[in-house]
Amino acid sequence: MKNRLKVQRAEHNFSQAELAEKISVSRQTINSIETGRYIPSTVLALKLAQIFGVRVEEVFQLEEED
Amino acid sequence: MLHSLLFPYRARYVGWLIFLPAAVLGIATMADDFEFDWLTFMFPKSSFLTDPDTIFAKGKPVEGFYWVNFTNELAALGIIVSLFLVSFSRERVEDEMIGRMRLEALQWSVVVNYIILAVLILVSHGFGFFYILAHNMFTLLLVFIARMRWLMYKNTHQPLETLAL
Numbered sequence: 001m002k003n004r005l006k007v008q009r010a011e012h013n014f015s016q017a018e019l020a021e022k023i024s025v026s027r028q029t030i031n032s033i034e035t036g037r038y039i040p041s042t043v044l045a046l047k048l049a050q051i052f053g054v055r056v057e058e059v060f061q062l063e064e065e066d
Numbered sequence: 067m068l069h070s071l072l073f074p075y076r077a078r079y080v081g082w083l084i085f086l087p088a089a090v091l092g093i094a095t096m097a098d099d100f101e102f103d104w105l106t107f108m109f110p111k112s113s114f115l116t117d118p119d120t121i122f123a124k125g126k127p128v129e130g131f132y133w134v135n136f137t138n139e140l141a142a143l144g145i146i147v148s149l150f151l152v153s154f155s156r157e158r159v160e161d162e163m164i165g166r167m168r169l170e171a172l173q174w175s176v177v178v179n180y181i182i183l184a185v186l187i188l189v190s191h192g193f194g195f196f197y198i199l200a201h202n203m204f205t206l207l208l209v210f211i212a213r214m215r216w217l218m219y220k221n222t223h224q225p226l227e228t229l230a231l
Contacts, residue, residue, distance in 0.1 A: 025161035028221050035224075038163050 003060045006034045008052045023047045073155040081151030088144025095138040096197075105136040142203065149207035157218070167217045175210035 009019055009030075016034075020027045023044065032038035040048070040060075049056040094100035108131045157164050182205065186198045 020159075024159075025163070026157075026159040028224060029161050029163040031224055032163060032221070038166075041162055044162060 001039055001060055001066055002036070002063055003033065005030070005048065005059055008048075008054070008059055009034075012052055019048075019051065022051055071154065072160065073151055075156045075158060077151045077155040081148045081155065083148075084144055085148035085152065088141050088148055091137070092141035092145055095141055096200075101135045101137040102140075105140060106133055107136065108133055142200075145204055146207075149204060149211065153207050153210055153214070163221075164218075167221070168214065171210055171214040171217055174213050175206055178209050178213075179206045 009016070014022075016027045016030045020030045025044070029038065029040075033040055045056050045060050049059050052059065091100070111130055111132060179202070183198075183202055187195070190198055
């Protein structure tokens with residue numbers, strides 16, 4: 001699964017730490033999601049989309065191998 | 067992993083504080099048969115707690131009773147309780163990724179523990195196997211702690227270029 005988290009974060013001018021605080025996770029978790037090392041749960045994906053005010057598909061997209 | 071089953075963050079420090087004296091006591095009891103006299107208790111021979119003819123029973127013989135010293139029990143329980151506290155205390159920020167790392171470390175430790183045990187079953191026999199089983203009470207938690215700490219270290223020391231603000 002690929003994601004546009006870093007782009008969305010930049011558009012909303014959030015640091016990793018600020019975004020992490022908003023959804024009660026660690027900064028390392030945000031970093032791991034952005035670099036594709038961690039696939040978040042549905043709840044966390046929906047929370048992130050809600051923070052950015054977009055649909056979850058605009059942040060996370062399935063890839064061919066998924 | 068359910069967060070409600072985890073101890074508070076600071077419990078890990080309590081765990082290490084208990085572990086150090088308990089481990090020293092455990093080594094002393096196994097290596098030197100060290101015992102605290104005040105931990106010796108008398109049980110009636112009908113007691114279901116242990117076999118009256120056990121080789122570990124000590125003390126002056128009293129008709130119908132036998133003596134049991136609980137020093138090694140204290141050490142074993144101290145080590146188990148302390149390792150539990152260290153293993154299952156929350157991280158500063160306990161989120162779902164940490165939960166997944168816990169599960170991975172737990173699975174890893176079970177696999178490693180039983181591989182070690184399987185090898186030792188093949189190469190050890192007789193009374194030596196008793197000591198292996200005794201140590202095996204702790205190895206699962208010890209391997210879990212080592213694996214979890216390693217995963218946490220890797221997690222907090224991610225490459226600098228990926229830690230963009």
